Amino acid sequence: MSRRLLLSVAGMGLLSAAGCQLASHDGGDGAVPAGVLPSEPASPPGSSAPPAPPSSSAAASPASGPVPAQPRKVSNPLFSLAADDRLVALTLDDGPDPVHTPVVLSILEQYRLRATFFLIGENAARQPALVREIAARGHHIANHTWSHPDLRGIPDSTVRDELLRTSDLLGNTTGRTPTWFRAPGGDWSDASLRICAELGMRPMGWSVDPQDWARPGTSLITQRVLQTIGPGSIVLNHDGGGDRSQTIAALRTYLPVLLDEGYRFTAPK
Template sequence: MTKDQLPARLFTRRRALLAGAAAAGAAGGAGLFTSFTGDEPVLRTPAPAPAAGPQARPARKPSAYRLEPLMGYGPPKAAPRRTLVRRAPLLRVSGRGRRMVLTFDDGPDARYTPYILDTLREYDVRAMFFVCGEMVVDNKDLLARMADEGHVVGNHTWSHPLLTRLSRGRMRREMERTCDIIEESYGERPAWFRAPYGAWNRTAFQLGAELGMDPLAWTIDTLDWTTPGTGTIVGRVRDGAAPGVVVLSHDAGGDRSQSVRALRAYLPRLLDAGYHITVPERHYA
């Protein structure tokens, strides 16, 4: 080897060493080292070297890791609303303008309630239905329709008893059982309660509040349950109409054909007179 050939040969060996180091670095970067068993190469993943400083925390399950950043950052839970225990039922609705509320008790009844709903829908009016649980059992579709059309469903007990003659336990069962079936059929629990026959006592107010309901009575009693005649029912509503008035009628409990016909007569007259037929808003303590 001549003196002139030596630098070139050293340069060639240096390039080969550098190329080999680069290849080893690439393999290490990929986390792979090659060993041999017999004739076949085997790829192994080396254990990572411990990082400098404090030891890393143990790896967590993916689901826990995904959820942890979300914990504690959601909106605060609102405190449950407390319903005031009243000493008397509400008789009127508040608010500006010529507002009135139409209410129907004792249903639903497949013979009469659909016709009342048809009339209300025709005039784009919302009303309240105080239902009895035992009547809902075979007419759940009517409560679903009430929900779809924007009406309010209230609790009128399960079997329409005189509450003032019941024990506290029996009274609660009458009310709570009705709340349950209303929620099942209507989609939410009732916010209003009306005692059958308008017979209230302290226990009824307390239990109603415990179940999240306000007591609502009425201002005008059409006495339609006595079947006084369609014209008489219409006259009672017409003569008693005033801002804030709550009208009591029935859509079950007997022959309610007069009530159906009376609604078709007085509802357009009330609207023509400038009354806004609405449903009441809840007031919380």
């Protein structure tokens, strides 16, 4: 189905909703940095095999513990990939969720795509096997704090605890220390950016926000993604934090459309 036809169908009955100005749930306002990130594009549909899970020889095992992260230079959040072709990144926030995350993983496997999962520490602590499954399927595991607080209104020591506990848990669970961090709500603070760098992570925002967290309807989620995506986009979706059945239905709808249009998906390293 072409994007034009899909948008025409999705837009029926939604003219008033689509005409409203969207208030960003997880928005950011930083500048787009220059330079292309090293990445491993996923294979397009029809390729011979899905991305191979990491081998035990290529990564540290949870039993041996993750390799400690090295401090990085403090930087502004990344809001889009510097790409002049149709390379985009899909990110999922607020998981892992025992109901919705496995379905998302199945969809990604169907289309042979890799994504970045920004996990909440306390959710990951309750679902360690699911965290390991996400990593084993070749997706990137990233830090979304321990309890999803507004980092702008808490002491620096609490910010550090939120990030450090989550990185330690994810590293010990998968054998891989997270290299990306996302502030809840996209609400960055000087402390969160500094501590993110000290823990060896880089901050990632997004450029496409369909506000699926608010459950506006599958058609509207799909429409917002297809209308705003472009080369280098970072797409925000949610696999946790509530009923994500609309998000799942939207993924089933817009992913094949984007792939048919020549888009390629990557999980930035």
